[in-house]
Amino acid sequence: xxxxxxxxxxxxxxxxxxxxxxxxxxxxxxxxxxxxxxxxxxxxxxxxxxxxxxxxxxxxxxxxxxxxxxxxxxxxxxxxxxxxxxxxxxxxxxxxxxxxxxxxxxxxxxxxxxxxxxxxxxxxxxxxxxxxxxxxxxxxxxxxxxxxxxxxxxxxxxxxxxxxxxxxxxxxxxxxxxxxxxxxxxxxxxxxxxxxxxxxxxxxxxxxxxxxxxxxxxxxxxxxxxxxxxxxxxxxxxxxxxxxxxxxxxxxxxxxxxxxxxxxxxxxxxxxxxxxxxxxxxxxxxxxxxxxxxxxxxxxxxxxxxxxxxxxxxxxxxxxxxxxxxxxxxxxxxxxxxxxxxxxxxxxxxxxxxxxxxxxxxxxxxxxxxxxxxxxxxxxxxxxxxxxxxxxxxxxxxxxxxxxxxxxxxxxxxxxxxxxxxxxxxxxxxxxxxxxxxxxxxxxxxxxxxxxxxxxxxxxxxxxxxxxxxxxxxxxxxxxxxxxxxxxxxxxxxxxxxxxxxxxxxxxxxxxxx
Amino acid sequence: xxxxxxxxxxxxxxxxxxxxxxxxxxxxxxxxxxxxxxxxxxxxxxxxxxxxxxxxxxxxxxxxxxxxxxxxxxxxxxxxxxxxxxxxxxxxxxxxxxxxxxxxxxxxxxxxxxxxxxxxxxxxxxxxxxxxxxxxxxxxxxxxxxxxxxxxxxxxxxxxxxxxxxxxxxxxxxxxxxxxxxxxxxxxxxxxxxxxxxxxxxxxxxxxxxxxxxxxxxxxxxxxxxxxxxxxxxxxxxxxxxxxxxxxxxxxxxxxxxxxxxxxxxxxxxxxxxxxxxxxxxxxxxxxxxxxxx
Numbered sequence: 001x002x003x004x005x006x007x008x009x010x011x012x013x014x015x016x017x018x019x020x021x022x023x024x025x026x027x028x029x030x031x032x033x034x035x036x037x038x039x040x041x042x043x044x045x046x047x048x049x050x051x052x053x054x055x056x057x058x059x060x061x062x063x064x065x066x067x068x069x070x071x072x073x074x075x076x077x078x079x080x081x082x083x084x085x086x087x088x089x090x091x092x093x094x095x096x097x098x099x100x101x102x103x104x105x106x107x108x109x110x111x112x113x114x115x116x117x118x119x120x121x122x123x124x125x126x127x128x129x130x131x132x133x134x135x136x137x138x139x140x141x142x143x144x145x146x147x148x149x150x151x152x153x154x155x156x157x158x159x160x161x162x163x164x165x166x167x168x169x170x171x172x173x174x175x176x177x178x179x180x181x182x183x184x185x186x187x188x189x190x191x192x193x194x195x196x197x198x199x200x201x202x203x204x205x206x207x208x209x210x211x212x213x214x215x216x217x218x219x220x221x222x223x224x225x226x227x228x229x230x231x232x233x234x235x236x237x238x239x240x241x242x243x244x245x246x247x248x249x250x251x252x253x254x255x256x257x258x259x260x261x262x263x264x265x266x267x268x269x270x271x272x273x274x275x276x277x278x279x280x281x282x283x284x285x286x287x288x289x290x291x292x293x294x295x296x297x298x299x300x301x302x303x304x305x306x307x308x309x310x311x312x313x314x315x316x317x318x319x320x321x322x323x324x325x326x327x328x329x330x331x332x333x334x335x336x337x338x339x340x341x342x343x344x345x346x347x348x349x350x351x352x353x354x355x356x357x358x359x360x361x362x363x364x365x366x367x368x369x370x371x372x373x374x375x376x377x378x379x380x381x382x383x384x385x386x387x388x389x390x391x392x393x394x395x396x397x398x399x400x401x402x403x404x405x406x407x408x409x410x411x412x413x414x415x416x417x418x419x420x421x422x423x424x425x426x427x428x429x430x431x432x433x434x435x436x437x438x439x440x441x442x443x444x445x446x447x448x449x450x451x452x453x454x455x456x457x458x459x460x461x462x463x464x465x466x467x468x469x470x471x472x473x474x475x476x477x478x479x480x481x482x483x484x485x486x487x488x489x490x491x492x493x494x495x496x497x498x499x500x501x502x503x504x505x506x507x508x509x510x511x512x513x514x
Numbered sequence: 515x516x517x518x519x520x521x522x523x524x525x526x527x528x529x530x531x532x533x534x535x536x537x538x539x540x541x542x543x544x545x546x547x548x549x550x551x552x553x554x555x556x557x558x559x560x561x562x563x564x565x566x567x568x569x570x571x572x573x574x575x576x577x578x579x580x581x582x583x584x585x586x587x588x589x590x591x592x593x594x595x596x597x598x599x600x601x602x603x604x605x606x607x608x609x610x611x612x613x614x615x616x617x618x619x620x621x622x623x624x625x626x627x628x629x630x631x632x633x634x635x636x637x638x639x640x641x642x643x644x645x646x647x648x649x650x651x652x653x654x655x656x657x658x659x660x661x662x663x664x665x666x667x668x669x670x671x672x673x674x675x676x677x678x679x680x681x682x683x684x685x686x687x688x689x690x691x692x693x694x695x696x697x698x699x700x701x702x703x704x705x706x707x708x709x710x711x712x713x714x715x716x717x718x719x720x721x722x723x724x725x726x727x728x729x730x731x732x733x734x735x736x737x738x739x740x741x742x743x744x745x746x747x748x749x750x751x752x753x754x755x756x757x758x759x760x761x762x763x764x765x766x767x768x769x770x771x772x773x774x775x776x777x778x779x780x781x782x783x784x785x786x787x788x789x790x791x792x793x794x795x796x797x798x799x800x801x802x803x804x805x806x807x808x
Contacts, residue, residue, distance in 0.1 A: 258772040374756040
């Protein structure tokens, strides 16, 4: 190449030097930035988009995941459903079982720099238990007589009657500690939690950075946590494969099995107490005839349901919401109604349904419930029960309390750290969500004992009776308990997925560059 | 002078040299139409003989055979619930062709009747009917379907109603255009002068002229109906599970696509093949009847 003059050549050489210089600076900066990232790491988690950001109204796993990172609970529940300290480092219970005193950790500060005091705890729980607030927690905390700040870092709860599960109630998903007087619940994000909100782009992602003033030393291990919103699990899986996200959760059985074959991905399978309940209303025909309920129980093949609907993954259900997760309260030696088609037909004959029984099964379009409905339809057809399936969007099924009115339906229940919740809200006569309209005096009596006695032995006995009654005459079938599936990239360390994914602890999680 | 419907139709077809034997010969003379006719005939036979051809019941679940790849026992494999995909595709043909066929037939009958009256009577009746149909046609078909099924709930009858609501206006418009074309012709005037009633003039004098157009239109509507029925099944607002509706099958298999791709591939292919077949046949009919060939 010939240059017309010297200055043009000089300009060209200078341009080359500039390009080289910029590249070197760019590469160096890039390396530095990468090094910084890898020193503590940024964790990217795929989740469904959040709608609610006010801790009192959250419900989905992703919503709980966000607030669990930004705020703290008074007490927490670990992977084995055991109560663990969080803001309260220790607690004392008076002998009468009615007074619980909690001692808060020292040096806890909200993200705006103000210190946490007992008043904040009192204010947070008073808001949640206010009967005029219309909050879902008002019922849960109606047993609390009063909450007092008995010291700067000391809170005392006084109960109306004893409750052996009170600590679990305090660890409810909504029971996060906010700063007293907070009024912009959904936008200020002023918690004491391990992460602070950096940016929130609705329907895209929420970026959190580590709270360097977190009261627990060396936690969180991460530099930042990004929760990226997805609408489709296939897209989540691809993002995991290409390293755009590090953790995906709540994946289908098919995807779980598929990801098991990939070397750079570690699959997670956690037992939970989440279950579908197949229930028939006990207050109207045909479910008001116990023989019909028994006929249905004798007609279904539980092993086949688990094999087909769950591909064998999960735990077998025993027609009660109390699963093997609650090892000390779960009873597995009570016999279930055995598969006996002849007996089922005889019971239907006696119930005056010898010519067949037509039922419409309402099913929300969620998880594999439609599959469960299809298998049930086939099994029940063998004893002359003709099931017509109506698959409805979740918004229709659960909307305007339609699910509580359905004669025959399948409903999904999430995993809870203790079983009393299910009995209180879905099975006692006056339960808020008594979808089966089951009402049994003996049952209610045992539920009351189970929910109030402080005597461990008596509680175990009560739970045994509760399970016996439900197996014998409960208008519900719990065919199985779901496992929770997830997958993480191999560079993620110390992530322990909980049964309720949103409550998984991201504080000890770290990233290693591989 | 009385002329029966068959005589009129005969005259129209004779004029165009389209007696059934020669029309069929012409149709099969085009390779693409012959392929279309073959596909449609094949699927009609499958629909009629389905129960004899399918080795399993549509909802028969064999737990031990779940998630099986195609084999000699299960030529199209099995799905996640251990159901034979081949049997479901075969038995699904009857459901979908019957539903789409019935929907097409009803919309052709309603559309023809409305189109004949609207076009012949004209004036305010034509104005009102056409404006109503214009407003219906301005709403996308799928949206209208979701609206109807959202109101009446998902069911087979609901799907039938959807096909009727969506395709009647289209058929009516096509028939009306033929009516406008022939209503001023001498033979119609002659019938009027003879004192024939309006229904007589419409169905005996005018309708035979619309038959070729109507046959092609019906074929097109049939193809769209198959597609719409499958789409509604896929969206979960049409035929409900466990019906072997192809759209429902695609929807169910989609979740397990990585485990049982065959359960997704075969019903999806069936939809594609039958829609292509009907379209090829409709194109052939269009050529035979020289519609749009001016």
